[in-house]
Amino acid sequence: MSFTIQNALIPVDRGYETADVQVADNCISAIAQNHPPLNSPPYQREDRGGGTIIDGKNKLLLPGFVNAHTHSSEMWQRGIIPPLPLELWLAELYDFTPLDPEQVYLSALGTAVETLLSGGTSVVDHLVLIPGQELETIAAAVRAYQEIGIRAFIGPLIQDESLTAGMPAGDGAMEHAAYIRSTKATLELMEAAIKQFHNPEKGVNILLAPTGIQLCSDALFEGCIDLGDRYNLCLHAHLLETSAQKQLAHEKYGCSAVEHLQKIGFLTPRTSLAHCVWLEDSDIAILAETKSTVVHNPLSNLRLGSGIAPILKYRQAGVNVSFGCDGAASNDSQDLLEAIKMGSILHNITDLDYRHWITPRESVEMASLGGAKGLNLADEMGSLTVGKKADFVLYDLTSLSLLPRTDPIGLLILGRPTNAVDSVWVNGKQIVAEGKVKTIDVDDLRRQLFDRSEWSSQRQSPMVGEIEAHYRQVMKLSLGG
Amino acid sequence: MSFTIQNALIPVDRGYETADVQVADNCISAIAQNHPPLNSPPYQREDRGGGTIIDGKNKLLLPGFVNAHTHSSEMWQRGIIPPLPLELWLAELYDFTPLDPEQVYLSALGTAVETLLSGGTSVVDHLVLIPGQELETIAAAVRAYQEIGIRAFIGPLIQDESLTAGMPAGDGAMEHAAYIRSTKATLELMEAAIKQFHNPEKGVNILLAPTGIQLCSDALFEGCIDLGDRYNLCLHAHLLETSAQKQLAHEKYGCSAVEHLQKIGFLTPRTSLAHCVWLEDSDIAILAETKSTVVHNPLSNLRLGSGIAPILKYRQAGVNVSFGCDGAASNDSQDLLEAIKMGSILHNITDLDYRHWITPRESVEMASLGGAKGLNLADEMGSLTVGKKADFVLYDLTSLSLLPRTDPIGLLILGRPTNAVDSVWVNGKQIVAEGKVKTIDVDDLRRQLFDRSEWSSQRQSPMVGEIEAHYRQVMKLSLGG
Numbered sequence: 029m030s031f032t033i034q035n036a037l038i039p040v041d042r043g044y045e046t047a048d049v050q051v052a053d054n055c056i057s058a059i060a061q062n063h064p065p066l067n068s069p070p071y072q073r074e075d076r077g078g079g080t081i082i083d084g085k086n087k088l089l090l091p092g093f094v095n096a097h098t099h100s101s102e103m104w105q106r107g108i109i110p111p112l113p114l115e116l117w118l119a120e121l122y123d124f125t126p127l128d129p130e131q132v133y134l135s136a137l138g139t140a141v142e143t144l145l146s147g148g149t150s151v152v153d154h155l156v157l158i159p160g161q162e163l164e165t166i167a168a169a170v171r172a173y174q175e176i177g178i179r180a181f182i183g184p185l186i187q188d189e190s191l192t193a194g195m196p197a198g199d200g201a202m203e204h205a206a207y208i209r210s211t212k213a214t215l216e217l218m219e220a221a222i223k224q225f226h227n228p229e230k231g232v233n234i235l236l237a238p239t240g241i242q243l244c245s246d247a248l249f250e251g252c253i254d255l256g257d258r259y260n261l262c263l264h265a266h267l268l269e270t271s272a273q274k275q276l277a278h279e280k281y282g283c284s285a286v287e288h289l290q291k292i293g294f295l296t297p298r299t300s301l302a303h304c305v306w307l308e309d310s311d312i313a314i315l316a317e318t319k320s321t322v323v324h325n326p327l328s329n330l331r332l333g334s335g336i337a338p339i340l341k342y343r344q345a346g347v348n349v350s351f352g353c354d355g356a357a358s359n360d361s362q363d364l365l366e367a368i369k370m371g372s373i374l375h376n377i378t379d380l381d382y383r384h385w386i387t388p389r390e391s392v393e394m395a396s397l398g399g400a401k402g403l404n405l406a407d408e409m410g411s412l413t414v415g416k417k418a419d420f421v422l423y424d425l426t427s428l429s430l431l432p433r434t435d436p437i438g439l440l441i442l443g444r445p446t447n448a449v450d451s452v453w454v455n456g457k458q459i460v461a462e463g464k465v466k467t468i469d470v471d472d473l474r475r476q477l478f479d480r481s482e483w484s485s486q487r488q489s490p491m492v493g494e495i496e497a498h499y500r501q502v503m504k505l506s507l508g509g
Numbered sequence: 510m511s512f513t514i515q516n517a518l519i520p521v522d523r524g525y526e527t528a529d530v531q532v533a534d535n536c537i538s539a540i541a542q543n544h545p546p547l548n549s550p551p552y553q554r555e556d557r558g559g560g561t562i563i564d565g566k567n568k569l570l571l572p573g574f575v576n577a578h579t580h581s582s583e584m585w586q587r588g589i590i591p592p593l594p595l596e597l598w599l600a601e602l603y604d605f606t607p608l609d610p611e612q613v614y615l616s617a618l619g620t621a622v623e624t625l626l627s628g629g630t631s632v633v634d635h636l637v638l639i640p641g642q643e644l645e646t647i648a649a650a651v652r653a654y655q656e657i658g659i660r661a662f663i664g665p666l667i668q669d670e671s672l673t674a675g676m677p678a679g680d681g682a683m684e685h686a687a688y689i690r691s692t693k694a695t696l697e698l699m700e701a702a703i704k705q706f707h708n709p710e711k712g713v714n715i716l717l718a719p720t721g722i723q724l725c726s727d728a729l730f731e732g733c734i735d736l737g738d739r740y741n742l743c744l745h746a747h748l749l750e751t752s753a754q755k756q757l758a759h760e761k762y763g764c765s766a767v768e769h770l771q772k773i774g775f776l777t778p779r780t781s782l783a784h785c786v787w788l789e790d791s792d793i794a795i796l797a798e799t800k801s802t803v804v805h806n807p808l809s810n811l812r813l814g815s816g817i818a819p820i821l822k823y824r825q826a827g828v829n830v831s832f833g834c835d836g837a838a839s840n841d842s843q844d845l846l847e848a849i850k851m852g853s854i855l856h857n858i859t860d861l862d863y864r865h866w867i868t869p870r871e872s873v874e875m876a877s878l879g880g881a882k883g884l885n886l887a888d889e890m891g892s893l894t895v896g897k898k899a900d901f902v903l904y905d906l907t908s909l910s911l912l913p914r915t916d917p918i919g920l921l922i923l924g925r926p927t928n929a930v931d932s933v934w935v936n937g938k939q940i941v942a943e944g945k946v947k948t949i950d951v952d953d954l955r956r957q958l959f960d961r962s963e964w965s966s967q968r969q970s971p972m973v974g975e976i977e978a979h980y981r982q983v984m985k986l987s988l989g990g
Contacts (some may be wrong), residue, residue: 043966104913107920109867141909145927202511331923333857333866359912361925370851376592376814385592385814425964427956428622429842432585432962441589442812444842446626447925474909481913483906485524500953505862 038083051418054456092149094399097302097323097352103135106360119491129168136172144363149419150179177459183237183264194242196275198502215251240266250463262298269303286311300402305335321348326371328354350398387480388441418456517565532899534939554708573900575880578783578804578833587841600972610649623843630900631660664718664745675723677756679983696732721747729806743779749854750784767792781883786816802829803885808851832880869922899937912943
C-alpha cells in the first residue's frame with residue numbers, strides 16, 4: 029500500500045514549506061519540499077509513482093503524538109469523582125472500578141477515539157486489571173486497540189501491597205491487609221501476558237508497569253526489571269505524584285524514591301515515569317544520568333492538587349519529557365492537545381525568565397519524539413523522517429479554531445483546536461478521514477457507553493469514609509475542617 | 510414568541526430532575542419539574558399552551574455563561590506571539606494590531622461564535638480602539654454582536670498614558686511620549702459612545718473600561734466613575750495582572766493599587782476587575798467590602814507567566830468571581846469551558862485542604878450567576894429562574910465527550926466537551942441549533958478570516974526590541990541570558 033500526501037504544510041527550521049510526503053510499506057519513503065512555498069497556489073505536477081494521491085492543501089502534517097500515560101477504564105468514572113487529592117480519589121475510584129471485560133473493551137475504544145481526534149497515534153495504557161480475569165482484561169484492551177488501529181503500549185497495572193499501604197504511616201504504625209495476589213503469581217501473569225500479547229508488528233506492545241513505590245515491593249520491581257531485560261521491553265511506573273508519596277518513600281527506604289529506584293536498577297533509557305511532581309534537584313540529576321523519561325500529566329496533577337511538576341528543570345537537565353492525559357477520571361478527558369497546551373503554558377509561572385519557557389514547536393517535539401524516546405522507539409517513530417513509521421496526522425487549517433491564519437503550530441498548541449484533526453495514519457494505515465474514525469462505528473460506541481451507564485450525582489465511597497481521618501492527620505489538615 | 514423545552518435535565522439541590530422550561534416574552538415564564546425523574550422514559554403529556562415544543566430529552570439545560578473579559582480583535586494575532594510576559598507580549602501585540610473596522614467586525618463574530626459554542630451567552634469585550642476611528646471600531650463590534658445575537662457588553666479600552674509608562678521605572682527615571690489623545694477628549698468620546706450605542710433592550714451595553722492603573726491617570730478613572738454614575742453603567746478594568754504592575758503601583762501611589770482605586774471611588778458593586786493576580790490579603794478585604802467582582806482569566810495568566818490568582822481566598826472572603834477567556838492572543842482561544850475548567854482545577858494546587866476546592870457546580874454558578882453579578886444584572890440573568898431572561902444553553906449528553914453517563918455537570922466542567930453545545934438561546938431567541946450558529950454564515954466567516962490572513966512564523970516586533978533590556982533589568986533577569 030503506497031500513497032502520497034501532496035502540498036501539505038510541514039515545519040522546517042523555524043518556518044514552513046509545502047511538501048509531498050510519500051509512504052510505502054508502512055513507512056515514510058520520501059519527502060519532497062515544493063517550491064513555491066507558502067501562500068502560493070500549488071504546482072500542477074505529474075504522477076511520480078507515489079500511489080494514491082491525498083490532497084494536503086491547507087493542511088498541516090505533523091508526526092503523531094504519544095498519549096504517554098493513561099488508564100483507559102477510568103473513562104467509566106469520568107466526571108463523577110469529587111475534588112479530592114490522589115489518595116482519597118483512588119479510594120473512591122477503586123470502590124467503583126468496572127469489573128467486566130466488555131466495559132474495558134469499550135473504554136479502550138473511547139480512549140483511542142479521543143486520543144486519535146486530538147493528534148495521538150500511540151497510547152500507553154497503564155491498564156487496571158480485573159481481579160481473577162487479568163488476561164481477559166488485557167485481551168479486551170488488545171482487541172479494542174487492534175480494531176481501531178491505534179499503536180498500543182499496554183502496561184498491565186500491577187502491585188503487591190494493598191491500597192492503604194500507599195499512605196504514609198505518619199506517627200502511628202498501620203496494619204495493612206495482604207494483597208490479593210502474590211508477587212510471584214503476578215510476575216508469572218506478566219510473563220504469560222508478554223507471550224500472549226506482545227506483538228510489535230501488529231501494533232501491540234506490552235510494558236512492565238508496577239504502579240509505583242507506594243504499592244510495590246522491591247521483589248516486584250526486580251521481577252519486572254528481569255522480565256524487561258529478558259524480553260527487551262520497556263518499564264513504566266508512577267513516580268512521586270504527591271507529597272504524601274515523597275513522605276512515604278522516606279519512611280520506606282530512608283532515602284528518596286528516585287535514589288532507591290536507581291539502586292535497584294529500575295531507571296533505564298527504556299523507563300518512563302508518570303508524574304514526577306515531587307523530585308529534588310539531586311533526583312533530577314539521576315533521571316538525566318539514567319536517561320529515564322518523565323511523562324507529564326498536567327491536568328490530573330492540577331485536578332488532584334498534586335502540584336506542578338518541575339518540567340523546565342527537567343528540560344534544562346536534559347531529561348526527556350513527554351505528555352500524557354492520565355486516566356479520564358482524573359482529567360476528565362483524553363484530549364491530548366489539551367494536555368499538551370496545559371503542560372506547556374503551566375510552567376511559565378514557575379520561572380520568571382521567559383527564555384526558558386516551552387515554545388509551541390518544542391511542545392510538538394516533546395509530544396512526538398519525546399513520546400517515542402520514552403518507549404525506546406526514537407529510531408522508528410516520532411518525526412517526519414524518511415524511513416520512520418508512517419504515524420502522522422493531518423490538521424485542517426481551515427477549521428475556525430485555527431483561523432485567522434497565523435503560525436499553524438502556535439494555533440494548534442496554544443489554541444483550543446476543535447474538529448481540527450482531518451486525517452490520521454498509523455503504520456501507514458488511514459484510521460481517521462475527514463475528521464471521522466473509519467475503523468470502528470463511533471455512533472455504536474456512543475450507544476453502548478450510553479446504555480451501560482446512568483446519570484448520577486450522589487454516590488458514597490465507603491473506603492473514602494474509612495481512610496479520610498488518617499489522611500487528614502498525616503497531611504496535617506484540620507480534623508474539624 | 511413562546512416555546513417550551515420539554516424533558517431537559519436541570520440541576521436541583523445536589524441532583525438532577527427532568528423539567529419543562531417555558532419561555533414567553535424573552536423570559537423564563539415557568540419551570541415544571543417532571544416525575545418520574547432521571548433514567549425513566551418521559552411522560553406523554555398534553556400541550557399546556559407553552560408554544561413551540563423543543564425536545565430536551567438527553568440534554569442538560571444550564572444558564573448561559575458570561576465570557577467576562579476578552580479583547581475580540583486579538584483573534585487576528587492568536588497563535589503567533591511567542592512565549593513572553595505581559596509587558597513584552599503587549600509590545601508585540603501593539604506593533605501588529607489590526608487597523609481596519611472590518612477586521613474588528615470579523616473578529617467580534619469569531620469571538621462570539623466560539624463563546625456561544627462553549628456555553629456563553631454574554632461577552633464582555635474590552636475593545637481595543639483604532640486610533641482616529643474609535644466610534645467606527647465600536648460600531649463594527651456592535652454590528653457583529655447584534656447580527657449574531659449574543660448579549661454584548663462593550664468596554665472601549667481607554668488609557669491616557671503611552672505604553673512604556675506601564676512598566677516600573679525601577680532605579681532609573683524614564684521619559685514617556687505623550688499619549689495620542691487627551692484625557693478630556695477620551696471622556697468625551699466615551700460619552701458619545703454611550704449615547705450612540707448603549708441599548709440594553711437591544712442587547713448592547715457600554716461599560717466604562719480604563720485599561721488599568723498601569724496606563725491611566727486618576728483623572729481618567731474619575732471621569733469614568735462620573736460617567737458610570739450619570740448613566741448607571743458598569744465599570745471594568747485590568748487589575749494587578751503582573752508583579753511588574755504591583756511594583757509600578759507602589760512607585761506611582763505609595764500604596765497598593767487596590768487601596769488607591771478604593772480611595773478614588775472606582776471599586777463598586779458595578780465594578781469588575783480582570784486578573785487580580787497580585788493582591789495582598791488586605792486588598793482582598795477591600796474587594797469584599799466594596800462588592801467588586803474579580804474576573805478570573807486562568808489561561809492568559811499561565812500563558813503570560815503572570816501567576817495564579819488567589820481565587821480560593823477570594824471565595825473565602827466572599828468576593829464574587831467570574832471567568833473570562835481574555836483576548837485570543839494570550840490564550841489562544843475563546844473556549845469558555847476551557848477557561849472554566851482550568852480556572853477551577855488550577856487552584857487545587859494552592860491549598861492542601863481539598864474541602865476548599867471548587868466543585869463543578871460551584872464553577873457553573875461562578876460562570877453564570879457570578880458573571881451576571883459582575884455586570885450588575887443578577888436580577889435579570891445568570892440562573893434558571895422564572896422571570897429572568899431566557900439566556901440558556903442545552904448540552905447534548907449523547908456527545909462522546911460526555912459519555913459514559915455519570916454526573917452531567919462534572920463531565921461538562923472537568924472534561925473536555927467537544928461538539929457538546931446543542932442549542933443556545935439569548936433573550937429568548939435561538940442562536941444555535943443542532944450545534945450550528947444559525948444567525949450568521951460561519952463558513953463565510955471562515956473564508957473571510959482565511960482570505961485576510963497569511964501563515965507566518967517569523968515576525969519581528971520593533972517595540973519588543975526597544976524595551977526588552979529595560980524589562981529584564983527591572984525584573985532582575987540576567988541580561989546576558
